[in-house]
Amino acid sequence: MNKEQLKERIGATWAIVRGFWYRTLVEARRLPEHARTAKTAFVRYIHRLGSEPRVRFKTLAWSIVAVFLGISILSSSNPYRLLVPFLAFPLPVPDEREPIELYGISRESRQSISVRRLLDTNGDIEERAHRIARVISMPPGLRESVQGTDYYSLDYLPEFNHAIRKIWFVPDMHSGLLIIDIRRATLDDEVQIFFSAHEAHARTETEIVDAYFHSLTASIFSAIPEVQCVQYLIDGQPGSIPGVRFPLDVRYTRPDGQS
Structure with a gap:
């Protein structure tokens, strides 16, 4: 590899790094705007949660699913076994x-x-x-x-x-x-x-x-x-x-x- 090829590779790498940092700085400057947008969306969701039964039903359903999956992950259990009665815990094996x-x-x-x-x-x-x-x-x-x-x-x-x-x-x-x-x-x-x-x-x-x-x-x-x-x-x-x-x-x- 000669000096010209090395210089081209260094320049290309520097362009990639510079572009990454530029996009990072741009996104950092837009953080307040994103925060205001998230706050507005959250306030709108809370308002709909109190006024629309359909939103409350979906929230409750997804909360139950999240809790169910969390319990199955923490207990290292098959989700299917948690749904079927008497399968959540192993039954004692009779002594034959x-x-x-x-x-x-x-x-x-x-x-x-x-x-x-x-x-x-x-x-x-x-x-x-x-x-x-x-x-x-x-x-x-x-x-x-x-x-x-x-x-x-x-x-x-x-x-x-x-x-x-x-x-x-x-x-x-x-x-x-x-x-x-x-x-x-x-x-x-x-x-x-x-x-x-x-x-x-x-x-x-x-x-x-x-x-x-x-x-x-x-x-x-x-x-x-x-x-x-x-x-x-x-x-x-x-x-x-x-x-x-x-x-x-x-x-x-x-x-x-x-x-």
Whole structure:
């Protein structure tokens, strides 16, 4: 870019800036005139508001619309929900869980105990088994405190439900076979997370794994009557965890008399 082109661009830019400031000064000089015009229009509107019913009706209607939109914006609500009765605020969702006999480990005796816990029994067998795997490791809930004093003696268990790769139910095998595939790496990670959060826990790692799967198997037989056998897989293959007294390479059958 040579000097002539630079001078032309600077001149064009200066012309734009000068025109902007000129228009601004002109409008500033006309502010008193605009103020008088606005005042005259406002006085005329007030006069019409007091003498013309149509103007009063339009003013009231637009005021209601403005207030309605303002409330919907401030409350972050859909305007349609504010117009329909009982939709302005969400209705409470009913608790569809039912008290079901599940199993856990007693903190005092270290033995398996049965307690009645709230469980959602809707869905297919695989979904219910997933819920059981999650519930038996959950801490006590307020609504479950009425189920008996045994509930307070439940010991904490790791969240091994995160280690479940897949659950599928085969009704044609062994009158109802439930297969649970476990991811070993996630299982080890959950053990480390559990003991880092419960440093003073009296059980060893193998004992806590044994307690969880013992509780899970007994709870499945108790809560899902369609299941007659439970089989565990580790990373898609039959296998076991060294040191665990509850072997995972064994196919477990429903105890006699439990239905």
